[in-house]
Amino acid sequence: MVKKIVFSFILLQVVFGVSVTLASWEAEPNNTIQQANPISANGEYSGVISSSSDVDFFGFTVNEPGNLTISMPNNVDSSWYITLYNSSGAQLNWTYTDRGQFVSGDKKDEIGLSPGTYYISVGNSYNAINIPYIFKLKFDKKGLFEQEPNDSVQTATPFSLNNEYRGNLNSSADEDYYRFSLNEPGNITMSMPNDPNSAWYIYLYNSSGKELTYFNTKRGQFVTGSTSDEIGLPAGTYYIRVSDSYDASKKPYLLNIQFEQSRFYEQELNNTTQDATVIDINYRYQGVINTSNDTDFYRFDVDSPGSYTISIPNNEEVSWGLTIWDQHGDIIDAFTTERGSFISNVSSKRVGLKKGTYYLQVGHPYGSNPSKIPYSFAIEHQQFNDMNVNYWAYNEIAFLESKGIIKGYSNGTFRPGNQVTRSQAATMISRALGLSLNNVTNPGYRDVSTDFHSYREIAAVTNAGIFPKNATFRPNDNLTRAEMAAVLVKAYNLTGTYDGAITDVRDPELLKHVQALAGNGITNIYSDNTFRPNNDVTRAQFSAFFSRILDESFRD
Known part of the structure; x- marks a missing residue:
C-alpha cells in the first residue's frame, strides 16, 4: 500500500505536473457517503480510482450561502465523473471531464449552495482506473447566488430585490426557482444578459401558481445586451422560474430584478373586471400587455358627473385598443391609438360619464401586437385649467x-x-x-x-x-x-x-x-x-x- 501511494505521487506529478502533499490525498476506505473523507470547500484534493467499482467520496460543510466552483483537469486518454450531493444524498450536480487528442485545460462546473453539508464523489468515466486525479474546490461567499436545491417552489432561493443573482442550470432538465415578496404595490423589471450560443426562459408566478408573464433571452452571432420584461404587481409573494431555452445547461446566468414602489402601475393579474386594478381620476398609470392573450382592466369611480378625457401616448410601432365599460357591462365608448411615421403624440377620447363605477380595458386592437411594450394613460376630469396630466408634477x-x-x-x-x-x-x-x-x-x-x-x-x-x-x-x-x-x-x-x-x-x-x-x-x-x-x-x-x-x- 505504501508503494502504491509513493508510485501514485510520482505518477500524479508526471501526469499533471503538480506537487501533492499527503494531507490532500484521499484516505481509503471512502467508497460511500458515510466513509467520505472530510475536506474544505476551498482546496485541491487527489486520489486514484483502483477498480471499475471504486468510487471516492469527500465531504465538506459551508456555513454561509455562496457559489461553489468544481474544477478537474481534462486528460487526453481518460475521463472522470464528479457528482455533488446534499446531506440527504440527493444529487445536485453531475459532470465529467473531457478527453481526446486536442483537449486541454480544466473542466469547470459551478453551483450556488445554502449553508449545510455536501458530498462529492469521483468515479471512472472512461479508462481512468489507476490514473491519479486531482480536483479543486473554490467557494465564493461574496456576491449573491442561487442556493441549490431550488428546483421547486417549496425550495425556492430567497431573492433580495434590486440585486443581481448568479445561477447555473446543471442539466437541460434543471429548473431554478427564486422567491420574493412585495410589501407595497409597484413595478418589477426582470433582466438577463443575452448570450451568442445559449438562451434561457424566465417565468413569473404569483403565490397561487398562476403564470403572470414570461420571456426568453436572445441568442445569435450578433446579440448583445440583455433581454428584460416588466410588470406591475400588488403586494404579495412571487416566484421566478429559470429554465433552459437553448443549450443553457452548465452555463452561468445572471438574473437581475429591480423594484419601484408605486401605486401608479397596473397590478397583475388584472385580466377581468373582477380582478381590475383600482385607479383614481387625474393620475397617470402605467401598464404592459405581457402576451398576445393578455388584456388589462382598470376600475374607477365617478363622483361628479361630467366630461372626462382618456389620454394615452401613441407609439410608432404598435397601437392599443381601449374600451370604456359601465358597471352593467355595457360599452360606453372605444378607440384605438395611432401608429405609424406621422402620428400625433397622444390619442385621446372625451366621454360623458354619470356618477357610478366604470372599467377601462386596454388590449390588442386588430392587426397590432403591443406585447412587452409599456403604455401609460390617464383619465382626467380637469381640475386646473392651466395644466394637464402630462405636466411633470x-x-x-x-x-x-x-x-x-x-x-x-x-x-x-x-x-x-x-x-x-x-x-x-x-x-x-x-x-x-x-x-x-x-x-x-x-x-x-x-x-x-x-x-x-x-x-x-x-x-x-x-x-x-x-x-x-x-x-x-x-x-x-x-x-x-x-x-x-x-x-x-x-x-x-x-x-x-x-x-x-x-x-x-x-x-x-x-x-x-x-x-x-x-x-x-x-x-x-x-x-x-x-x-x-x-x-x-x-x-x-x-x-x-x-x-x-x-x-x-x-x-x-
Missing part, C-alpha cells in the same frame, strides 16, 4: 389637492410656476400636520396682525417649532430652497445622510437639513453638486417635495 399636485393641503385659485388655475410665499408654506404645513388653529398663542410678529388671513396657521407652525420665532415673519416673501429644507425637516423630524458633495451649502445646520432631504430622495442635488439654497421655490416644486415626504412612491 401633476400627480404630486393632484395628490396634495385631494388631501386638502394645497388649493387652486378661484378662476380655476393652479399657477404651478408661481413662487410659494412663506405664509402659503405655513398654511400648507399646518393643514398637512393637522395642527389645531383654535386659541393659538400669538407669536408676536410685528408684520403679522391677528386679522392677517394666515395668522392662525403662522402662529400654529411657529408654536410647533417649525418656523423660527423672530421679530418679523415676512409672510409675503418668497420661500427659498434653504428655508424649505429647514421647515420640512423640522415638520417631519427627518434624518438621513448624503454621501455626495454639496459645494454651495456651508452652514452646518443647513447642510444637515439638505442632506436629510437628499438622503431620503425628497430633493435632488444638481449635476454641478449645488443645492442653490437662495433660489425661490415654485408651487410645483413645493408640491413635489411635500408629496415625496407624505408618500414614498413619489420618490425617485
Whole structure:
C-alpha cells in the first residue's frame, strides 16, 4: 500500500505536473457517503480510482450561502465523473471531464449552495482506473447566488430585490426557482444578459401558481445586451422560474430584478373586471400587455358627473385598443391609438360619464401586437385649467389637492410656476400636520396682525417649532430652497445622510437639513453638486417635495 501511494505521487506529478502533499490525498476506505473523507470547500484534493467499482467520496460543510466552483483537469486518454450531493444524498450536480487528442485545460462546473453539508464523489468515466486525479474546490461567499436545491417552489432561493443573482442550470432538465415578496404595490423589471450560443426562459408566478408573464433571452452571432420584461404587481409573494431555452445547461446566468414602489402601475393579474386594478381620476398609470392573450382592466369611480378625457401616448410601432365599460357591462365608448411615421403624440377620447363605477380595458386592437411594450394613460376630469396630466408634477399636485393641503385659485388655475410665499408654506404645513388653529398663542410678529388671513396657521407652525420665532415673519416673501429644507425637516423630524458633495451649502445646520432631504430622495442635488439654497421655490416644486415626504412612491 505504501508503494502504491509513493508510485501514485510520482505518477500524479508526471501526469499533471503538480506537487501533492499527503494531507490532500484521499484516505481509503471512502467508497460511500458515510466513509467520505472530510475536506474544505476551498482546496485541491487527489486520489486514484483502483477498480471499475471504486468510487471516492469527500465531504465538506459551508456555513454561509455562496457559489461553489468544481474544477478537474481534462486528460487526453481518460475521463472522470464528479457528482455533488446534499446531506440527504440527493444529487445536485453531475459532470465529467473531457478527453481526446486536442483537449486541454480544466473542466469547470459551478453551483450556488445554502449553508449545510455536501458530498462529492469521483468515479471512472472512461479508462481512468489507476490514473491519479486531482480536483479543486473554490467557494465564493461574496456576491449573491442561487442556493441549490431550488428546483421547486417549496425550495425556492430567497431573492433580495434590486440585486443581481448568479445561477447555473446543471442539466437541460434543471429548473431554478427564486422567491420574493412585495410589501407595497409597484413595478418589477426582470433582466438577463443575452448570450451568442445559449438562451434561457424566465417565468413569473404569483403565490397561487398562476403564470403572470414570461420571456426568453436572445441568442445569435450578433446579440448583445440583455433581454428584460416588466410588470406591475400588488403586494404579495412571487416566484421566478429559470429554465433552459437553448443549450443553457452548465452555463452561468445572471438574473437581475429591480423594484419601484408605486401605486401608479397596473397590478397583475388584472385580466377581468373582477380582478381590475383600482385607479383614481387625474393620475397617470402605467401598464404592459405581457402576451398576445393578455388584456388589462382598470376600475374607477365617478363622483361628479361630467366630461372626462382618456389620454394615452401613441407609439410608432404598435397601437392599443381601449374600451370604456359601465358597471352593467355595457360599452360606453372605444378607440384605438395611432401608429405609424406621422402620428400625433397622444390619442385621446372625451366621454360623458354619470356618477357610478366604470372599467377601462386596454388590449390588442386588430392587426397590432403591443406585447412587452409599456403604455401609460390617464383619465382626467380637469381640475386646473392651466395644466394637464402630462405636466411633470401633476400627480404630486393632484395628490396634495385631494388631501386638502394645497388649493387652486378661484378662476380655476393652479399657477404651478408661481413662487410659494412663506405664509402659503405655513398654511400648507399646518393643514398637512393637522395642527389645531383654535386659541393659538400669538407669536408676536410685528408684520403679522391677528386679522392677517394666515395668522392662525403662522402662529400654529411657529408654536410647533417649525418656523423660527423672530421679530418679523415676512409672510409675503418668497420661500427659498434653504428655508424649505429647514421647515420640512423640522415638520417631519427627518434624518438621513448624503454621501455626495454639496459645494454651495456651508452652514452646518443647513447642510444637515439638505442632506436629510437628499438622503431620503425628497430633493435632488444638481449635476454641478449645488443645492442653490437662495433660489425661490415654485408651487410645483413645493408640491413635489411635500408629496415625496407624505408618500414614498413619489420618490425617485
